[in-house]
Amino acid sequence: xxxxxxxxxxxxxxxxxxxxxxxxxxxxxxxxxxxxxxxxxxxxxxxxxxxxxxxxxxxxxxxxxxxxxxxxxxxxxxxxxxxxxxxxxxxxxxxxxxxxxxxxxxxxxxxxxxxxxxxxxxxxxxxxxxxxxxxxxxxxxxxxxxxxxxxxxxxxxxxxxxxxxxxxxxxxxxxxxxxx
Numbered sequence: 001x002x003x004x005x006x007x008x009x010x011x012x013x014x015x016x017x018x019x020x021x022x023x024x025x026x027x028x029x030x031x032x033x034x035x036x037x038x039x040x041x042x043x044x045x046x047x048x049x050x051x052x053x054x055x056x057x058x059x060x061x062x063x064x065x066x067x068x069x070x071x072x073x074x075x076x077x078x079x080x081x082x083x084x085x086x087x088x089x090x091x092x093x094x095x096x097x098x099x100x101x102x103x104x105x106x107x108x109x110x111x112x113x114x115x116x117x118x119x120x121x122x123x124x125x126x127x128x129x130x131x132x133x134x135x136x137x138x139x140x141x142x143x144x145x146x147x148x149x150x151x152x153x154x155x156x157x158x159x160x161x162x163x164x165x166x167x168x169x170x171x172x173x174x175x176x177x178x179x180x
Contacts, residue, residue, distance in 0.1 A: 086177070093171035096180065100164040107157045114153065118146050
């Protein structure tokens with residue numbers, strides 16, 4: 001019987017050694033799979049990739065030198081070039097968007113502060129069993145007041161975010177290109 005077991009053990013060792021020798025390493029399998037899956041590079045288009053169309057201005061003809069002189073005089077008197085007007089428009093909308101973002105940040109800060117203060121109150125309240133027995137109604141009233149205030153501030157936040165979206169949309173419609 002021992003001879004049978006020795007023979008079986010030898011066969012298992014030989015089969016295991018053969019399987020190990022013929023098996024691929026995990027790294028080889030991963031390299032092979034990676035080489036199969038060549039992802040197609042997605043093209044990202046930016047403003048620099050898309051040509052802009054500029055409308056050429058009509059240049060004054062040689063026989064109309066007097067109106068050209070008047071045009072330069074008007075520019076010096078206070079008329080702005082289209083680039084300056086565009087920059088002024090962008091600055092104006094940037095200020096409006098920044099004001100709305102500041103408003104949103106202020107409301108979010110208030111909400112965070114309210115939540116932190118409520119957590120501290122809850123920790124103090126639940127740490128003392130006597131408080132829960134003595135001031136249960138007072139705690140319930142304060143808790144309801146907090147929930148109402150929090151809901152009101154969250155509505156204010158949602159309204160401010162909607163207003164910011166409206167300002168951004170108005171800026172886009174007005175032709176501002178950089179108002180973020």
